[in-house]
Amino acid sequence: MTRLCDMKCTACRGGEPPLKGEDLKKYAEHIPAWEIVREHHLTRKFRFRNFTDATAFVNRIAALAEEQGHHPWIHFTWGQVRVELWTHKIDGLHENDFIMAAKIDQLPIPGAVSKA
Numbered sequence: 001m002t003r004l005c006d007m008k009c010t011a012c013r014g015g016e017p018p019l020k021g022e023d024l025k026k027y028a029e030h031i032p033a034w035e036i037v038r039e040h041h042l043t044r045k046f047r048f049r050n051f052t053d054a055t056a057f058v059n060r061i062a063a064l065a066e067e068q069g070h071h072p073w074i075h076f077t078w079g080q081v082r083v084e085l086w087t088h089k090i091d092g093l094h095e096n097d098f099i100m101a102a103k104i105d106q107l108p109i110p111g112a113v114s115k116a
Contacts, residue, residue, distance in 0.1 A: 004030045004102035007095075009070040018092020027098040034101050041086035041093065042101050046112060051078045053111025060107045070100045079113070 048054040065071045073084040087094035
């Protein structure tokens with residue numbers, strides 16, 4: 001498999017089944033810091049020293065999301081950012097979600113306390 005962070009998200013047209021079981025495990029190997037929740041979505045929490053650093057990271061994710069045409073749910077507050085990914089058109093996980101997670105993992109994270 002090509003490195004996920006080197007791939008580009010492609011438009012999901014719907015009508016295809018979400019990834020399940022062994023297919024999810026194959027992709028998950030490439031993004032070990034992310035959690036698969038109920039075979040439905042990916043989540044990861046990032047911790048920061050302050051609100052400004054957390055906000056800067058959110059802005060990096062937003063720019064990446066626009067570039068890829070794949071937009072995560074981003075929850076943030078003082079010192080913490082939580083990102084959730086799933087493909088709404090299929091109400092589950094698609095290759096794009098794993099690509100986006102891998103790309104987020106490649107972003108610089110100044111001010112991070114930890115990546116977990």
